[in-house]
Amino acid sequence: MMLPSAARSLSTTSSTRSTNTYSGAFKATPPTSFSATSPSASSSSPSPTTEQIVPHLSWDKYLQLRRSRRLAGMVTTIPTTFLAGAAAGSYFLTLELDPTNTIAGLDPVYINAGLTLASAGLGWLVGPTVGSSMWSLLHRSNATQIAQKDHDFYEHIKRNRVDPTRQSVQNPVPDYYGEKIGSIKQYRQWLRDQAAFRRKAAHGLEQDA
Missing domain, CATH: 1.20.20 (F1FO ATP Synthase)
Structure with missing residues (x-):
């Protein structure tokens, strides 16, 4: 019977996929100009350019x-x-x-x-x-990687920020452009602030207090 062999193959495939899965606050999006070459292919490939040897x-x-x-x-x-x-x-x-x-x-x-x-x-x-x-x-x-990251970061902010038309004096918009975000921890706090704004705007300040 081939069932044990098939089960082992499926388990190996699943573990490989779970290892390659990224679960951070952002999904890494390397720019098109950056390419990592394997050691075996380095001997046959031409000498790397300046952009290729820049760390990710x-x-x-x-x-x-x-x-x-x-x-x-x-x-x-x-x-x-x-x-x-x-x-x-x-x-x-x-x-x-x-x-x-x-x-x-x-x-x-x-x-x-x-x-x-x-x-x-x-x-x-x-x-x-x-x-x-x-x-x-x-x-x-x-410069190339920073420009790509700027674009990806703006897409994250645009997708997760709140509707500014629902703000009030008691419930101002929390950092609409994400200018104060300087770390992953601050980005997660920014997400929590956006969620708190939505709760207050949807249910009222009195119920959220």
């Missing part, structure tokens, strides 16, 4: 890099705001003005002060872009 970027490492990128943008905002305001102030606030020549009925001093503040605000807006660009230069070896 895990979800936990990606989220840490994403947090550092966001932090770089926030930190860079401080000097860009200061430099833009100082440069505009050194120009506009040192001009020789004639108080009798008003601009739209306003004293030129107020106009120049407003332009200085506007320049500082522009520096504040540009700061995150400058910080992210500098961060990207430092991590350009992983």
Whole structure:
């Protein structure tokens, strides 16, 4: 009889499938440019390119890099705001003005002060872009994998986030874009916050309290 042999074959197949199954918070989605070659095939294949020898970027490492990128943008905002305001102030606030020549009925001093503040605000807006660009230069070896992970992460967020039209003063939307997520643990907490928002929106704050 062939039943024992068939049972052993099925058991071996099932154990192999369960070993290859990933049960984490994310499903790893390696980019198309990354390919792992076996040792036996390395002798017959051509020399690996720079992209092929880059280590695979895990979800936990990606989220840490994403947090550092966001932090770089926030930190860079401080000097860009200061430099833009100082440069505009050194120009506009040192001009020789004639108080009798008003601009739209306003004293030129107020106009120049407003332009200085506007320049500082522009520096504040540009700061995150400058910080992210500098961060990207430092991590350009992983640029392809980071771009792929950015796309996959956004798909996760878009699929699991709540409907913002159901928010209220007592029940605001919890981190709609997932900007504060910097680890797998924080992602799981983000999922719990989304579920709590849905319960409050569906059953009311009084019943959920």
